[in-house]
Amino acid sequence: MRRTLPGLTGLAAVALVLSACGGGGTTAASSDTPDHASLKATLTWWDTSDPTNEGPAFKELIKRFNAEYPNVKINYQSVPFGEAQNKFKTAAEAGEGAPDILRAEVAWVPEFAAAGHLYALDGSDVLTKNHYLDTALSSDVYNGKTYGVPQVTDTLGLMYNKKLFKEAGITEAPATWADVKADAKLLKQKAHVDGIYLNSGGYFMLPFMYGEGGDLVDTDTKTIEVASKANKDGIRIAQDLVKSGAAPKPDANDSYGTMMTLFKEGKVGMVINGPWEVANISKDPKFGGFDNLGIAPVPAGSQGAGAPVGGHNYVVYSGMDEKKADAATAFLEFMTSPESEAFIADKLGLLPTNEAAYDLIKDNERVTAWKSALDVAKARPWIPEGGLFFGPLDEMATKVLVQGADVDKTLDQTAAKYKADVVPEYDLP
Amino acid sequence: MSASSAAGPGVTPGPVRRGRLRRTLDRHWYAWAMVAPTIFVLGALVLYPLVRGVLQSFTNLTETNQRAEVCSKTLGGAQSCTPNPDRWHWVGLHNYTDLLTGERGHFWLLLGNTVVWTVACVLLHYLIGLGLAVVLNRNFRGRSLYRVLLIVPWAVPAFVSAFAWKFLFNPKFGLINSILVNLGLDPVEWFNHRWTAMFAAVATNVWLGVPFMMVAILGGLQSIPSELYEAAEMDGTSPWQRFRHVTLPGLRPVSSTVILLGTIWTFNMFPIIYFVTGGQPAGETEILVTGSYRAAFEGLRNYSLAATYGVLILALLVVYAAAYRRALKSKGEVW
Numbered sequence: 219m220r221r222t223l224p225g226l227t228g229l230a231a232v233a234l235v236l237s238a239c240g241g242g243g244t245t246a247a248s249s250d251t252p253d254h255a256s257l258k259a260t261l262t263w264w265d266t267s268d269p270t271n272e273g274p275a276f277k278e279l280i281k282r283f284n285a286e287y288p289n290v291k292i293n294y295q296s297v298p299f300g301e302a303q304n305k306f307k308t309a310a311e312a313g314e315g316a317p318d319i320l321r322a323e324v325a326w327v328p329e330f331a332a333a334g335h336l337y338a339l340d341g342s343d344v345l346t347k348n349h350y351l352d353t354a355l356s357s358d359v360y361n362g363k364t365y366g367v368p369q370v371t372d373t374l375g376l377m378y379n380k381k382l383f384k385e386a387g388i389t390e391a392p393a394t395w396a397d398v399k400a401d402a403k404l405l406k407q408k409a410h411v412d413g414i415y416l417n418s419g420g421y422f423m424l425p426f427m428y429g430e431g432g433d434l435v436d437t438d439t440k441t442i443e444v445a446s447k448a449n450k451d452g453i454r455i456a457q458d459l460v461k462s463g464a465a466p467k468p469d470a471n472d473s474y475g476t477m478m479t480l481f482k483e484g485k486v487g488m489v490i491n492g493p494w495e496v497a498n499i500s501k502d503p504k505f506g507g508f509d510n511l512g513i514a515p516v517p518a519g520s521q522g523a524g525a526p527v528g529g530h531n532y533v534v535y536s537g538m539d540e541k542k543a544d545a546a547t548a549f550l551e552f553m554t555s556p557e558s559e560a561f562i563a564d565k566l567g568l569l570p571t572n573e574a575a576y577d578l579i580k581d582n583e584r585v586t587a588w589k590s591a592l593d594v595a596k597a598r599p600w601i602p603e604g605g606l607f608f609g610p611l612d613e614m615a616t617k618v619l620v621q622g623a624d625v626d627k628t629l630d631q632t633a634a635k636y637k638a639d640v641v642p643e644y645d646l647p
Numbered sequence: 648m649s650a651s652s653a654a655g656p657g658v659t660p661g662p663v664r665r666g667r668l669r670r671t672l673d674r675h676w677y678a679w680a681m682v683a684p685t686i687f688v689l690g691a692l693v694l695y696p697l698v699r700g701v702l703q704s705f706t707n708l709t710e711t712n713q714r715a716e717v718c719s720k721t722l723g724g725a726q727s728c729t730p731n732p733d734r735w736h737w738v739g740l741h742n743y744t745d746l747l748t749g750e751r752g753h754f755w756l757l758l759g760n761t762v763v764w765t766v767a768c769v770l771l772h773y774l775i776g777l778g779l780a781v782v783l784n785r786n787f788r789g790r791s792l793y794r795v796l797l798i799v800p801w802a803v804p805a806f807v808s809a810f811a812w813k814f815l816f817n818p819k820f821g822l823i824n825s826i827l828v829n830l831g832l833d834p835v836e837w838f839n840h841r842w843t844a845m846f847a848a849v850a851t852n853v854w855l856g857v858p859f860m861m862v863a864i865l866g867g868l869q870s871i872p873s874e875l876y877e878a879a880e881m882d883g884t885s886p887w888q889r890f891r892h893v894t895l896p897g898l899r900p901v902s903s904t905v906i907l908l909g910t911i912w913t914f915n916m917f918p919i920i921y922f923v924t925g926g927q928p929a930g931e932t933e934i935l936v937t938g939s940y941r942a943a944f945e946g947l948r949n950y951s952l953a954a955t956y957g958v959l960i961l962a963l964l965v966v967y968a969a970a971y972r973r974a975l976k977s978k979g980e981v982w
Contacts (some may be wrong), residue, residue, distance in 0.1 A: 304944055307710070329947065332711060338721040363719065382726075407705050469926035471838035476819055485670045536720045543722045600712065606946035616929040620839050 247341075250297060258289040261316040264306070266299040266530070271497055275565040283552045290545045299323070302603070310335040310535060318538040318546060321369060321530050323606040324357035327452070329535065331360040332602035333582040337534040338363040342543075344551040354525050354571040356597045358487040366533035367554050368571035374425055374525040374593035377499070378488045378512040379479070381480070386487070395429070395455045398517050399486065402464035405487040413464045415480055416456060417473040420611025420618045422490055424526040426452035426597055429519020434607055435636070437599045440644045445633035452519055454625050457618050468618045480507075488512035491529065493588050496567040500584075513587040515594050519528035523594040603640050610635040703954040704742055708735040710948040718980060733873060735951075742955040748749070751952065754959075755931065761914060761934040762847065764852075768904070769914045772852045773906060776860025783861070784868045785822075794865075801858035809922035812851035816923070841931040844924045848932060851917045866899030903975050910971075911964055935960050 247560040265276055273296055293348065295317065297305060303326055309316035310333070323331065339345050340363055343390050356367035374621045376398075378391060380530040386404040400411020416422065416451035427433070435441065443449070459465040466486070469476050482502040500508035516525045532550050534543075552558060560578035561572035567584035569592060570576060579585050598604060614632045637646055672679065711800045712735040718728040781792055800808065813824045816837045823836040836842045871894065879889050917936045920926065924940075926933040933941075935956060943953030 241666075309950070311710075332717070334714070334718045334720075338719060340721055342722050363721070467836070467839070469836065469838060470844070471813070471925055472817070479820065487872065534722065536718075540722075547722065562872075603947060609941070609945060613929040620928055638745075 233380065254548075255289060256286050257287055257545045257548060259295060259542040260291040261319055261546055261549060262293040262295060263393060263540060263549075264297045264317040264321065264602055265293050265301060266297055266302045266323070266558040268320045270300075271566075272566055275562055277315070278565075279553060279558050279561065283549060285554065287548060290549065292549065298317065306330070306535075307333070307335070307452070310537065316535045316537055317543060318535055319549065320535065321532050322366065322533045324368075324527070324529050324531060325598070325600075327358055327366050327531055327533060327601045328360045329602045331363075331365040334364040334443045335536055337536050337543075338365055339534065339547070339550075340364055341369065342547045344547045344554070345553060348554055349573050350554070350571050351573060352527060353595060353597050357527070357529070357600050358531055358533075361602065366531035367550050369530045369532050369554060370559075370568045371527060371529040371571045371595075372492045372494060372569055372594070373527055373588070373595035374422065374490050374492050374516055375588060375591050376488060376512075376514045376516055377481070377491055377495075378514070379486075379505070380510050381506060382409045382484060382487045383512065384409055391512055392488075392521075393515055394516075395426075395517045395519060397457070399459060399462060399464045402459070402487070406463075409487065410561070411484065412458065412466045412480070412486045414490075414524070415477045415486045415617060416459060416465045416468055417477040418468045418612070418615045419474060420608045420613075420615050421526065421528075421606055423453060423456060423611060423615050424598075425516040425524060426456045426491060426519065427522060428452075428515070428524025429455075431519075431521035433599070434611075435599050435601075435641060435644060437601060439599075440641075442633050442641065442646050443637045444636055445629040448521070450625055452628050453614075453618055455519065457622070457625055460619050461622065464622070468619055470616050489536045493567055493569050493585075496584055497588050500567075504647060508584060515591045522527060524596045525591065525594055527595045527597050529569075599642070606640040607636075610640070661835045671922045688890055699955045700957055703951050703956045704736055705739060706735050706951050707738045708951040711949075738951075742951055743959075745957070746952070746955055752942065752956075753933070754935075754938075756931070757933050757935045757938045758963075759846070760932060761936075764849065764916075764920070764934055765910055765913045766848045767845075767907045768852045768856060768916075769906060771849070772860045772909055772913075773902070775853065775857045776864050778856065778867055779861045780864035781890075783865055786943070797861060800854050801862075803853060803855075805918045808855050809851060809919050811902070812847065812854070813923045815848040816850075838924060838927045840928065843934045844927060847917055848923045851923050852913065852916060855919070856909065860909065862967075863901055863905045864898060867898045870901075871897035903971075907968065907971055910967065914964060915960070935963075 240453050265273065267273055267276060277294060280294060283292065284290070302320070303323070305592055306316060306320055306322075310330070316335075327336070331338075344367055345364060348367070350368050351371060354371035355364070358364050358366040358368065376391060382405060383389075383401075385402070386408040388401050388404055392398045392401050398414055405413045415425075423509055427449045430448040430452040432443065432452055433447050434444050436443055459468055476488075477489050477491070478498070481489045481491075482499055482505045484504060484506075496508070496511065496513075497510055499505055505511070515523050517523065532553065534546050534550075538546065546575075554572055556570070556574035559572050559575035562568050563570050563575065563582055563585045564577045567582075569585060569588055570579070576589075610632045613635075614628050617628045618625055633646055637644065662973055665701060712733045714732060715734060716728045716730045718726060720726045728893050746754045756806075779797060783790060783797070814820075816824075818824055818834060818836045818838065823837075828834055835843055837847050846919060875897070879893055884892070915936050916934075917940065920932060920934050920937050921940070922933040926937060939953050939956035939960065942949045942956060
């Protein structure tokens with residue numbers, strides 16, 4: 219009984235949602251329910267989530283899925299995130315070895331879709347029955363078709379150590395970069411720790427650019443905007459934080475890991491990072507649990523706050539046997555149902571992509587703390603070349619933050635690199 | 648396949664040539680049959696990819712433009728295919744001029760790094776390996792134990808050592824900096840500067856590569872007849888003189904081979920740079936092979952650019968090997 223109970227509640231919940239959908243909902247539900255057992259397929263799923271922290275929760279979801287669809291076997295394979303993109307492309311191009319379903323990072327979707335590796339899901343139940351957040355779904359749309367559904371969305375926010383803030387006499391989270399600088403000074407004087415660790419990754423420079431109203435490229439006019447005045451102003455703010463001592467000089471190699479270690483050990487007061495680290499930070503005994511973790515939107519620049527949208531999508535490989543399609547969409551529908559996403563949010567603190575899920579997790583502070591950060595999130599330019607933006611940006615961040623290079627010159631070089639290597643058909647302004 | 652069809656219908660050989668060909672085939676057919684598999688495998692594994700790579704370097708082939716048409720499938724059976732407007736085409740020497748003029752990538756920076764990296768590694772490998780081999784060539788207690796211990800680094804997979812050394816050099820949490828601090832010195836931000844990062848990579852590779860040199864040179868040392876040393880001793884030579892005039896010339900055949908091999912290996916030593924420095928800071932310690940890898944596998948795969956790197960690397964190594972051989976020949980070495 220103990221085992222079947224969650225399954226039964228899940229089933230009841232799904233039935234509830236289906237009927238709540240209205241329109242043809244009632245007929246669909248009645249015709250769907252007996253269908254569940256008749257669906258027979260074996261689906262391979264490459265999960266790229268962290269196998270120790272996140273994997274078990276997804277496996278638990280698969281168990282619940284099987285309680286409803288006993289004849290759909292999910293062949294769960296954990297693939298390291300860093301390797302999955304290349305592995306999938308190699309397999310898809312070779313025409314064998316690719317999984318039926320892949321958990322793809324948001325920037326991969328337009329790239330895979332442009333190469334013809336993905337099924338468009340337009341018209342299938344999963345898109346019509348579940349309602350996803352617009353920004354989260356935006357990364358799945360390429361050339362007017364939808365090639366996936368969002369599994370998890372995320373963004374960057376300011377995370378801080380409440381205990382250290384108290385020691386420094388700071389009462390509320392800094393709202394602008396100027397506040398960050400002032401607070402860092404207090405942290406140094408009174409709590410004797412570094413203010414903020416800015417890791418030298420290009421992705422983490424985006425809040426500085428967005429804060430001044432900048433962006434990387436303009437896809438409408440096809441121009442490269444990475445060296446715009448707004449971006450230069452934003453990067454100058456970041457550089458100033460390091461030069462003024464508010465942030466320690468980051469390390470060129472593995473600065474993300476260093477940032478996390480220092481923050482978890484309470485040696486730095488603030489970091490810019492995302493919800494995917496919440497569970498990890500709260501678990502660390504040296505940090506002092508989730509209660510000690512403050513979460514706020516990224517600090518604002520002169521044009522307001524802005525953080526990039528990240529996250530992961532479920533996509534279906536176009537080489538998959540068409541006969542498995544119903545099972546695949548049923549699986550995606552189940553995995554992104556409000557209940558499943560609420561379960562994941564409870565377990566891991568990841569942000570749901572299904573609007574209805576937010577109603578179910580109203581009391582989950584780990585997630586609601588991010589809602590305000592999510593409100594200032596900005597969709598990135600979703601073009602196939604999107605994954606190439608970050609190589610030159612990483613280089614720029616290292617040069618500016620670690621080596622103290624001239625901001626104007628470095629960003630001009632980045633723009634030239636975009637022209638040469640990333641989007642040659644775009645114009646430099 | 649019979650002998651007559653092997654001559655091919657395309658050729659129009661005169662009666663004399665055909666006769667001669669048939670005669671050699673008749674007489675040596677078994678030899679041809681013996682080498683045929685080798686030729687076939689070499690052709691499939693070496694020649695074909697090589698030719699293809701060279702051809703690709705004259706195109707603008709990437710992951711996105713390789714297909715003649717782009718197909719998009721919708722669940723439910725619909726499929727629409729459109730001809731690819733950006734289909735790859737021949738661009739001549741465009742890739743080469745782009746790379747060599749610095750329009751794309753940092754070829755000269757990478758080449759400079761590769762040369763520094765190779766020279767430093769091979770020099771240290773050879774000198775340290777020679778020193779250890781000379782020490783181990785004497786008789787002393789526990790010699791075989793030392794030999795085994797000194798071979799250990801070689802047995803460890805390269806990427807394991809790379810990660811271990813990367814951690815040792817970690818500026819904040821690494822052992823090396825904590826030793827420096829305990830000695831009263833300033834910690835070094837190893838990966839924040841081009842040459843300190845390069846130093847870290849070279850140190851790792853030296854640790855990895857010395858055992859091979861040591862074993863090879865030890866073998867060479869043991870092949871030098873001891874009579875030569877005895878004769879030299881009778882003549883009243885100093886140890887240094889014996890080393891210079893007996894040991895070194897005796898080692899020359901081994902040395903010339905291992906240095907050539909070591910150079911080619913180190914030139915193309917991918918994992919150390921990739922895992923230890925990751926090209927940091929800002930790509931300043933990238934070498935040619937890691938640059939080629941990034942062109943080929945990071946983001947959208949740029950096959951043509953990676954092939955261009957590959958051809959340039961191959962060309963450099965061929966020129967080097969030829970020059971090296973020539974230099975040896977002029978000293979009377981034959982191989």
